[in-house]
Each structure stands twice: as structure tokens, then as C-alpha cells.
Amino acid sequence: MVTEVVLGVCGGIAAYKACELLRLFTESGYRVRVVPTAAALRFVGEPTWAALSGRPVSTDVWSDAHDVPHVRLGRHADLVVVAPATADVLAKAAHGIADDLLTNTLLTATCPVVFAPAMHTEMWENAATRDNVALLRSRGCRVIEPAVGRLTGADTGKGRLPDPAEIFEIARRALRAGPADLTGRHVVVTAGGTREPLDPVRFLGNRSSGKQGYALARTAAARGARVTLIAANVTLADPAGAEVVRVGTTEELRRAVLAAADGADAVVMAAAPADFRPASTASQKIKKSEDGVAPTIALVVNPDIAGELGAAKPAGQVLVAFAAETVDALDNARRKLTRKRADLMVVNEVGVDRVFGADANTVTILGADGTMTVLDELPKDDVADAIWDAVRSRLTERAGTP
Incomplete structure (x- = not known):
């Protein structure tokens, strides 16, 4: 069965990026009907939308009036993305308002x-816009948080409009996820691997790519969080809908997590912080000695960090820790679960060419x-969705809601 998508495009300089989003939908087998506003057509013309979608473009309520497009398009759509x-x-x-x-x-x-x-930052942060967004979310709509970056002019x-590939993933997950069951929740996710500097050139780190953490952020946003x-x-593209805080070392990660966790409903520690760091960092590159001794x-x-969060965890907050193990995975993980509270x-078993950098887990x-x-x-x-299912179940139990 072919999935019918309505792609609404509004009048803004970012309208050109919707062309890439349209390609992602059509190349993945979705049937897309583009519905641009009159202002959008001043940025990208109707022939472009028609050529990329392979279908007529719906621009106003008067065209093909016998098909009653103002009712038919919404009624027959499996997904609407604006x-x-x-x-x-x-x-x-x-x-x-329907004008x-x-x-x-x-x-x-x-x-x-x-x-x-x-839109511009001032427009997004205006109280009227924030109230409108909250109202739409309360009705089950997914309103993605905009990205931070270069806007119009200087x-x-x-x-900023999130990366089209990330919007596509949010939309695809919305089709599968059903109700936005994390709406109103604030979740904190960590991702990647920390690096502890040895000198200005070298560091002590690990192989974590951040893909699982980014998947957790992406799916949580798709579920309304x-x-x-x-x-x-x-080095991955920012997940659409997530506020991204960048850190380097374990101590920077710790400070950022403790600040963000205050008042959060759930904290998911998917990052791989380095267990050790050099006792001191050389101010200059460490040179080889002439005698060849290291x-x-x-x-x-x-x-x-997870243990610190567990010890101070407020009532109602859900803490998810990760155990990347090479031997005795379940036994080690059970001890960690207790120790970190x-x-x-x-739990996953890791190693060279296992988990780190892969698209599956x-x-x-x-x-x-x-x-x-x-x-x-x-x-x-899919792993991320399973984790959020477990988190949501515990949040629901503690709130006493169905």
C-alpha cells in the first residue's frame, strides 16, 4: 500500500530546502502532493514541485473544485509535513483558521x-509563537524545535530549518510511532565518546560514534519530547528537534549533564565517557626520547556521571545507563545497575567492528x-524506540496515569 504524504511549504527562504525533503520522500517510495502557499511560490516555482514530485501541484481551493481539494487532501493523507x-x-x-x-x-x-x-529567532521566541506551538503539541502535532545556525542575511x-534528512527521519518515525506519547516530557540524552588530552595533539578516547545516542534523540523528538x-x-548531523550541547572531555560532559538533568523527566546516558584521564596534560607535544623509551x-x-545522577535522582525521574562490555556482559551490567542506582x-557487547560506528545494535x-x-x-x-517504550512505561507508572 502506497503512503500518501502532503508536503506543505510556507513562504520563507528555507523553502528551497523542502526540495531535498521532497526527493527523500519520493525516492523512498512515498506519493507526495505538494501544497505550497502563495508566498512559498515566490521562493520556489510550481514547475519545480511538479517535476520533483511527479504529480500536479495543489495551490488553491479553486483549482479542480469538483474534487473538493480543501477536504480531500487532508482526509486521504497518511501524513502531513509542513x-x-x-x-x-x-x-x-x-x-x-483556514484561509x-x-x-x-x-x-x-x-x-x-x-x-x-x-523563522528568525525573535519570532520563534515570541510569546505568541510559543503559545501556538504548545497548543499544537497538546493536540498531538509534532512541532520540531528549529536548529541553531545561520539565518537570513547575517x-x-x-x-534555522533542520537538515532535510533529519526532518525526513522524524516524519518517517511519526508514521510508525502513533501518538506523540512523550509530549510534554523533557529528556536528556548523551552521545559520543569523550577525549582526555595528553598534550596539544594527542588524546585518550574511545571508538564511540554517537549513532545510538543520536537515534535516541531523534526518536524522542518524533514522539513529542x-x-x-x-x-x-x-560529527553526525544534528537530529531535528534536539537542542545540541557540545562537549569534549568527561568533566565537560559531567557539568553539562548535571545542568540539563535538573527538572528533566528522563536522562539517558548513551555516551561513552573515558574511564580514565591523564593526571596532567603536557603543554607541548610529547616528543620521542632519543633512547626510544616510551x-x-x-x-x-x-x-x-551516571552514578552521581543516580545518587541524587529526584523522585519521578528515570535514569538509563549503558554498559558496553567485552566479557561477562550481563553479570557486569547487573552490578552496574545496582551501583549506579x-x-x-x-547492555551490549562491543569491540573492533562491533556496535561502534554500526547502524544496528x-x-x-x-x-x-x-x-x-x-x-x-x-x-x-528501533533500539531507541524500545528504550523509550521502557522509559515511558516507568514514567507512566510513577505518575499513576494510564
């Missing part, structure tokens, strides 16, 4: 709806309540 979504359209959608084909489509759609806002700030992603030395590097133990421990999820869920090899996004 990218870029302007402050104007967010306001109209929140208050049920063009796109807003009529939004009013008649009963399928998942995803908005990818793009301006820089929050309001507000996501703070703390990324240690990751220098002795004294190490000290880094703080246990975590609610869930995600094989994990076991241990619960402090004695539960154990074994996941055979799955894409990391």
Missing part, C-alpha cells in the same frame, strides 16, 4: 502532522525491577 512552517501558519493551524488550501488541509487532516518551523540564532542532546566529539603516562579515574541498564535492557528485554540485531532507531 516544512518550512512559518509563524503565520503555526498561528493559523493552532486557531483553526488557503494548506490551512484547510491541516484542518481536515486526521493523520499525523509534523511542523518543521523556520543573522545567527535559533530558527523536548530533547537536550549532549554530544561528545560527534614515556610513562600516569592516569587518574574520571567521575562516574539506575532504573534501566542497556544488539542489546539487552535490564530493569531495576528485575525485568529483562532481549533485542536481537535491530537498526539503532
